[in-house]
Amino acid sequence: MTLLASALDTTAPDYAANREAMLGKLAALAAEHAKALAGGGEKYVERHRGRGKLLARERIELLLDPDTPFLELSPLAGWGSEYTVGASLVTGIGVVEGVECLITANDPTVRGGASNPWTLKKALRANEIAFANRLPCISLVESGGADLPSQKEIFIPGGALFRDLTRLSAAGIPTLAVVFGNSTAGGAYVPGMSDHVIMVKERSKVFLAGPPLVRMATGEESDDESLGGAEMHARVSGLADHFAVDEHDALRQARRIVARLGHRKAYPDPAPHEVAPPAYDADELLGIVPGDLKSPFDPREVIARIVDGSDFDEFKPLYGTSLATGWARLHGYPVGILANARGVLFSAESQKAAQFVQLANQRDIPLLFLHNTTGYMVGSGYEQGGIIKHGAMMINAVSNSRVPHLSVLMGASYGAGHYGMCGRAYDPRFLFAWPSAKSAVMGPQQLAGVLSIVARQSAAAKGQSYDEEADAGLRAVVEQQIESESLPVFLSGRLYDDAVIDPRDTRTVLGLCLSAIHTAPFEGVRGGFGVFRM
Known part of the structure; x- marks a missing residue:
């Protein structure tokens, strides 16, 4: 028999203690996940809703097949940094018209969906997963581009995002961009390099430079719609393949595109x-x-x-x-x-x-x-x-x-x-x-102990006395640091x-x-x- 026999005693004190400790850790984890779910906070969520727009996770939910799971990835990205937990981006794997897809969605309630260094890392990881597993990529776009104060950490490596889109397409992995709002500057290349593009009437704004920058660079006076609106791109530039009357229509059209892809798994699912x-x-x-x-x-x-x-x-x-x-x-x-x-x-x-x-x-x-x-x-x-x-x-x-x-x-x-x-x-x-x-690298106590031994040996080699009180303080600080970083x-x-x-x-x-x-x-x-x- 190869059936594993369990020796776990669920009535034992050790089991109860382990369970209680784990539940405590899960409660703390839920509190951190709640920060990502809150996006930019109540003020900015209400402002977004007041504009008649859906939130990032609501867009994903409407895109997915009913009653199917969404495996969210990297929800804690940016934790412990100066940026909002979640890094203003939602990524994960979900099923659209029976096809498993890698989905990314900008969260416009966090600094207008602007990308910070952790947003970039999270997006690149999502592309890596899509490429390795041949998952069609759907980008739900609403972003003001790079978070300019952190541009030095974004601009140089950020080009990999556009490189990835072209490589995915070249490998026969479909890419689809649904633009709900701003997709400006470098972000304009997300729809520009995707296989399929949907834009929303009077909402999508896709341009390399907005009206203020155009005025500064060329002296030309323009407005959002004529410069990069959905109707202009659908009728004039040809950047938009599909024109949607609202967000729900855009998501419906995205589902239809996926249904027509003919994208099939390499292996059948188990019966x-x-x-x-x-x-x-x-x-x-x-x-x-x-x-x-x-x-x-x-x-x-x-x-x-x-x-x-x-x-x-x-x-x-x-x-x-x-x-x-x-x-x-x-x-x-x-x-x-x-x-x-x-x-x-x-x-x-x-x-x-x-x-x-x-x-x-x-x-x-x-x-x-x-x-x-x-x-x-x-x-x-x-x-x-x-x-x-x-x-x-x-x-x-x-x-x-x-x-x-x-x-x-x-x-x-x-x-x-x-x-x-x-x-x-x-x-x-x-x-x-x-x-x-x-x-x-090792446990906190072991690492602190190694540093202590090295310091002792160094003092002995120099013929110096060793400060035991300072050593105890150093060990405590190092243990605390390594514990938190573990x-x-x-x-x-x-x-x-x-x-x-x-x-x-x-x-x-x-x-x-x-x-x-x-x-x-x-x-x-x-x-x-x-x-x-x-």
């Missing part, structure tokens, strides 16, 4: 009878991860609550037991899973992982990495045993694997273990974190993940991602790995 729910309740995921990440937990308890039928064929279960590897299905899609079982990765785990990644590539099966690792084991015995070359073997395999990768940070994700488990730098198709996750909201704000998610939503989120992944063809590498040091 309903191929999908079985887990044997255990997803709600129980709240009590699995300890509040103190130094305490281990069995990732099989997580696997049992996210994979189809809780059915998991484990690979090498008696070897390298700090890493669980095996095969399963998730919403009907086959996956290979690598999950940290006791935090530390030893030589055996590293070699086991390398072999497992090769097998997944031989069989063209996507890989799911479930993180809870403090990194590769250190110490003279482990160094002599070859931990460097074995860890490098695992990282080599992950780096050169060509099947799609998904990563979920459940607990710790420290050091090179983060790399070996396919962290952000290793281009997973999607990477999500639980509110319980932490990621850094938290998922901090990392998500910098787009080091695609979202921080409720553990109970993990199966749904991964299912949506797997469905998107199967829109594009993929094939595992056949022998094309780097040199494995033996």
Whole structure:
């Protein structure tokens, strides 16, 4: 039998404590998400509504097929910065006329939808996801262009947005722009470089320079409508392919365009009878991860609550037991899973992982990495045993694997273990974190301790006495800094993940991602790995 047997005791005090801690983190996360949902605040939301306009998320909702999910990406972009949480842009994956699409929508309640450095990073990440998974792109445009005070951080890299639109089109991935308001200066190239363009009567304004700048540059007197209005672009310039009488009509026309694309997935979706729910309740995921990440937990308890039928064929279960590897299905899609079982990765785990990644590539099966690792084991015995070359073997395999990768940070994700488990730098198709996750070079106490040891050695080498009181103060400051920089909201704000998610939503989120992944063809590498040091 390959059905996972759960040993989770939901009546135990530890479970209750873990659950309570997770619920507290989820409440704090909800408060941060609320900031993104609030946009520019009540004043600017009401002003926008007073103009008879829909909000960004309302536009998305009307665009999507009824009763279908929207997987929002990077909702915390810009968190901890001087800019509004969410970075004045909504991005995500949703279904339009049965077609999975990558959707972006400017939020005009935040500084008129102007783009700041985090808006740019968020938009570029969305384009990256669209390209990798061959998802048609729909841009719901209403933006005054770059946030001018931050132009030095936007102008040079910002050209990649327009480059991406042309490359998506060249790759046969449809691009569609629906212009609801301003699309000025560099933003004019979004409709200018999209395959299909819809503009709204008396609302859309698309021009390289507005009337004031035209007057300053050329002396010409002009108005918005004659310079860049929807009717002018529909009748005269030809930039508008479709002319809509209002926002609802524009969204209706966008849906019709998508319906006519003939865009098909590379692989068929699993039939309903191929999908079985887990044997255990997803709600129980709240009590699995300890509040103190130094305490281990069995990732099989997580696997049992996210994979189809809780059915998991484990690979090498008696070897390298700090890493669980095996095969399963998730919403009907086959996956290979690598999950940290006791935090530390030893030589055996590293070699086991390398072999497992090769097998997944031989069989063209996507890989799911479930993180809870403090990194590769250190110490003279482990160094002599070859931990460097074995860890490098695992990282080599992950780096050169060509099947799609998904990563979920459940607990710790420290050091090179983060790399070996396919962290952000290793281009997973999607990477999500639980509110319980932490990621850094090493744990706060360890990092502060290392700095203390180095300082002590330096003082001793100079023949100086060591200030223990100053050392204690330094350690406290460093620990606090590293702790705050390890938290998922901090990392998500910098787009080091695609979202921080409720553990109970993990199966749904991964299912949506797997469905998107199967829109594009993929094939595992056949022998094309780097040199494995033996």
